[in-house]
Amino acid sequence: MLQQESRPAAPSAPLPAVEPRVLLRRVTPEGVATVVGGAVGALGLVWVLYERVLPFSGVLGFWLCWYATFIALYAAMAALQWDKREVIHRVTTVAFVAGGVLTLVIVLGQVLYTLLRGFSAVRHLSFFIQSMAFAGPDSPLVIGGVLHAMIGTAEQIALATLLSVPLGVAAALFLAEVGGLLARPVRIIVEAMTALPDVIAGLFIYALFILTLGLHKSGLAAALALFVTMLPIITRASEVVLRLVPGTLREAAYALGSSQRRVVWNVVLPTARSGLTTAVVLGMARGIGETAPVLIVSGVTKELNYNPLQGPQVSLPLYIWNYAHIEAVTNSYIARGFGAGFVLVLVVLVLFAIARWLGGKAPGELSRRQRRRLARERVRA
Amino acid sequence: MAAADAPALTDDDRPRTIVVRVSPGDRIFRGVLRGAGIAVLVMTAGILVFLALQSVPAFKAVGLRFFTTSTWFISTNQFGIAAILPLAVLIALIALIIAIPVGLATALFISEYAPPRLRRTLIAMIDLMAATPSIIVALFGLYFLMPRILGVEAWLAHHLGFIPVFGFTKSNFSGNYVGSTFVAGVVVSVLVIPIITSLSRQVFSQAPQGEREAAYALGSTRWGMIRTVVLPYGRAGMIGASMLGLGRALGETVAVSFILTPIFTLNFHVLEAGGNSPTFMIASHILEAGSKEISALMAAGMALFVMTLLVNTVAAIIINRSRSGATASAD
Numbered sequence: 001m002l003q004q005e006s007r008p009a010a011p012s013a014p015l016p017a018v019e020p021r022v023l024l025r026r027v028t029p030e031g032v033a034t035v036v037g038g039a040v041g042a043l044g045l046v047w048v049l050y051e052r053v054l055p056f057s058g059v060l061g062f063w064l065c066w067y068a069t070f071i072a073l074y075a076a077m078a079a080l081q082w083d084k085r086e087v088i089h090r091v092t093t094v095a096f097v098a099g100g101v102l103t104l105v106i107v108l109g110q111v112l113y114t115l116l117r118g119f120s121a122v123r124h125l126s127f128f129i130q131s132m133a134f135a136g137p138d139s140p141l142v143i144g145g146v147l148h149a150m151i152g153t154a155e156q157i158a159l160a161t162l163l164s165v166p167l168g169v170a171a172a173l174f175l176a177e178v179g180g181l182l183a184r185p186v187r188i189i190v191e192a193m194t195a196l197p198d199v200i201a202g203l204f205i206y207a208l209f210i211l212t213l214g215l216h217k218s219g220l221a222a223a224l225a226l227f228v229t230m231l232p233i234i235t236r237a238s239e240v241v242l243r244l245v246p247g248t249l250r251e252a253a254y255a256l257g258s259s260q261r262r263v264v265w266n267v268v269l270p271t272a273r274s275g276l277t278t279a280v281v282l283g284m285a286r287g288i289g290e291t292a293p294v295l296i297v298s299g300v301t302k303e304l305n306y307n308p309l310q311g312p313q314v315s316l317p318l319y320i321w322n323y324a325h326i327e328a329v330t331n332s333y334i335a336r337g338f339g340a341g342f343v344l345v346l347v348v349l350v351l352f353a354i355a356r357w358l359g360g361k362a363p364g365e366l367s368r369r370q371r372r373r374l375a376r377e378r379v380r381a
Numbered sequence: 382m383a384a385a386d387a388p389a390l391t392d393d394d395r396p397r398t399i400v401v402r403v404s405p406g407d408r409i410f411r412g413v414l415r416g417a418g419i420a421v422l423v424m425t426a427g428i429l430v431f432l433a434l435q436s437v438p439a440f441k442a443v444g445l446r447f448f449t450t451s452t453w454f455i456s457t458n459q460f461g462i463a464a465i466l467p468l469a470v471l472i473a474l475i476a477l478i479i480a481i482p483v484g485l486a487t488a489l490f491i492s493e494y495a496p497p498r499l500r501r502t503l504i505a506m507i508d509l510m511a512a513t514p515s516i517i518v519a520l521f522g523l524y525f526l527m528p529r530i531l532g533v534e535a536w537l538a539h540h541l542g543f544i545p546v547f548g549f550t551k552s553n554f555s556g557n558y559v560g561s562t563f564v565a566g567v568v569v570s571v572l573v574i575p576i577i578t579s580l581s582r583q584v585f586s587q588a589p590q591g592e593r594e595a596a597y598a599l600g601s602t603r604w605g606m607i608r609t610v611v612l613p614y615g616r617a618g619m620i621g622a623s624m625l626g627l628g629r630a631l632g633e634t635v636a637v638s639f640i641l642t643p644i645f646t647l648n649f650h651v652l653e654a655g656g657n658s659p660t661f662m663i664a665s666h667i668l669e670a671g672s673k674e675i676s677a678l679m680a681a682g683m684a685l686f687v688m689t690l691l692v693n694t695v696a697a698i699i700i701n702r703s704r705s706g707a708t709a710s711a712d
Contacts, residue, residue, distance in 0.1 A: 060526070060529045060530055060532070060533055061532050061533040061536060064533070085602060085605075088602070088604055089602035089603060089604050089605070092603075092604040092607075093494060093603065093604070095486075096489050096490045096494050097490060097494050097495075099483070099487065099490065100486060100487045100489075100490025100494065100495070101490075103483055103486070103487045103574060103578075104487070104503070104506065104507075106571065107506075107507075107510045107571065107575055108510070109521070109525075110513065110517060110518055110520075110521035110525075110571065111510075111513065111517065113520075113521050113524075113525050114517050114521065167417055167420060167421075170413065170414055170416075170417030170418075171418050171420065171421050173414050173417070174414040174415055174417055174418035175418065177414065178411050178414050178415060178418075180415075182415065182418060182419070183418070185422065186418045186419075186421055187701075188694055188697050188698060188701070189421060189422055189425050189694075190421055191693070191694075191697035191700075191701075192628075192690055192693035192694040192696075192697050193421070193425060193693075194693075195625050195628040195629050195632070195689065195693045195696075196632065196686075196689070196690075196693075197631065197632025197633075197634065197660060197685055197686065197689050198515070198634055199632070199634040199660045199663050199664060199682070200428065200432075200632070200682055200685070200686045201428075203432065203663060203667075203678075203679065203682045204427070204428045204431055204432065207431040207432060207679060208427075208431050211675070212431070228424065228428075231421065232421070235421065259404055259406055259407050260403075260407045260410060260411065261406055261407055261410040264410070282512065286512055288514070289512075289513070289514020289515065289516060289517070290514070291514070291516045291634070292515075292634035292635055292660065292664060295634075295664055296663070296664075296667055296668070317514060317516045320516050320520065321516065321635065324520055324523075324524075325519075325523070325638070325639050334524075338520065341516070341517055341520050344514060344516070344517065345513075345514075345517060348509075348512065348513065348514060349509070352508075352509050352512065356505060
């Protein structure tokens with residue numbers, strides 16, 4: 001961070017022969033040896049005590065104990081070599097780095113675990129081209145699949161996106177461009193709604209759609225429940241993006257005599273396009289994984305249903321819910337649940353990758369194709 | 382003060398009054414946008430209204446005893462959330478006790494300790510994890526974590542059993558540890574950690590560069606800098622992130638449903654099998670429920686909704702304030 005060397009203030013004054021240069025972030029053999037020694041020593045000690053001497057069991061407990069022992073050992077070894085300040089500095093550094101890495105491993109582990117266990121079901125092609133209509137608890141994995149759930153997820157998320165994007169972006173425009181007294185409560189409610197208990201959205205649609213209007217469970221009801229969960233997410237993310245649009249662009253457009261409608265339509269929205277797309281894709285990624293809202297209102301079926309307006313329609317999360325939880329009676333069902341988890345994780349990963357790829361650009365930054373088109377137009381003009 | 386000395390103003394000198402004329406088109410445009418904003422408010426209100434309307438029969442049947450009854454017998458009108466809601470709070474508390482230190486430490490690791498080249502990747506990773514479907518966490522929790530937590534639970538019950546919360550009244554058989562509030566709390570914490578990490582990391586990275594360098598210039602070590610600059614600046618953000626995590630933990634449905642074995646008595650022995658939460662009740666009962674039970678579930682849902690809305694709103698206000706810099710004073 002501070003790269004400048006300290007210069008003596010008065011060059012003429014007599015100086016100590018060579019001022020030792022302060023090295024930030026140095027790696028010394030002692031430092032490395034202490035870290036490695038602490039880690040290995042803790043591993044050995046915990047292994048002996050945990051697995052051999054004391055009646056403990058469980059991988060999780062093992063690593064927790066390892067972490068605590070490691071920090072303690074390291075602190076003890078550091079205290080032998082350095083002064084108190086240095087010890088605190090080093091121990092906190094090691095504790096945060098080791099803790100952060102352990103956490104990331106656990107948090108990433110859930111995705112890897114699902115991918116690994118899902119693989120046994122996913123490697124059969126039938127998994128992607130069949131529904132569960134002809135598969136029972138004892139059917140081998142070559143019969144039956146998630147086709148009906150993939151269709152259901154695709155249709156429901158498409159409907160939910162169609163509904164929530166216009167309303168969400170409009171609400172975000174209201175917050176960012178119109179403002180006023182009403183904007184504050186709307187913004188607070190939107191932020192609070194992004195963490196709405198997911199089951200409440202399903203309950204609301206159940207109360208409105210099925211109990212009050214007397215309609216039947218269907219893919220449309222599930223899409224509406226997803227709409228309720230996605231709307232605040234899209235609104236909030238879009239508002240953040242719209243705020244990044246430079247005010248000078250707006251002022252330039254106003255100075256040319258544009259109306260606000262024109263400014264928003266021709267300046268703000270195109271400038272924020274990549275960010276808005278990211279917001280929408282992230283909202284979709286959230287919506288696709290929601291189980292609780294669709295659980296109550298979409299109904300359960302084993303068969304392919306292309307029509308979201310009529311009859312029960314299963315989606316991927318609901319499929320997992322059924323086969324890995326409610327009906328988890330055989331290993332084949334559980335494997336199918338994990339298989340659907342595999343597909344779901346992949347879909348979310350792809351959506352996320354798209355969002356990162358789009359969101360890497362600052363507002364107004366043009367893609368290569370846009371720049372080429374602009375250049376062509378300039379040449380023509 | 383200058384009015385007396387000033388020469389008489391001519392018409393040309395007077396500042397022109399600026400009239401902002403909003404054209405009819407713009408007025409419609411702004412109206413439409415405002416309508417969208419109002420629609421969001423209406424939707425939130427609509428959720429409350431519909432849940433309230435649907436829960437009227439339940440309140441007609443049991444009245445305010447709904448909040449003091451801990452059993453769930455629909456036909457004899459003895460049902461309430463006196464056990465269910467506190468059990469859900471218990472799960473959320475366990476989740477937060479794990480997730481807050483771990484999440485904050487991970488956030489500090491990413492924003493302060495990780496090499497700058499890795500930082501972007503780590504941020505993307507944590508954001509991805511915050512968007513992982515809860516059903517994936519539930520799968521991981523039920524099939525991977527739960528069998529591996531039982532050992533920790535048995536250890537806690539054995540050696541820390543004198544602490545009332547860890548007390549264990551059943552026989553020491555591993556089946557008695559399955560599906561406990563503790564396991565559910567741990568699984569929910571896996572869900573909450575990325576949320577807390579992601580939000581507090583944003584706040585930490587906003588700690589001003591000037592103050593950081595000032596701390597270093599005064600001879601501070603990195604930990605000293607974090608303690609005196611980053612943490613004080615991020616305090617409001619940390620509180621807000623933790624509260625959003627609390628809201629998320631209270632409202633979690635799928636993960637707790639996968640894990641819990643349902644009970645209807647208030648059991649503070651978190652290691653013992655059995656727990657409950659309104660979300661779990663709704664998810665597991667509503668498909669087979671009669672009209673009175675549906676109404677009871679709606680009432681439970683409304684209680685949960687009001688509670689999380691309060692928690693989340695307070696969290697949103699705290700986070701907003703920290704963003705605007707109103708409380709960003711390092712004391």
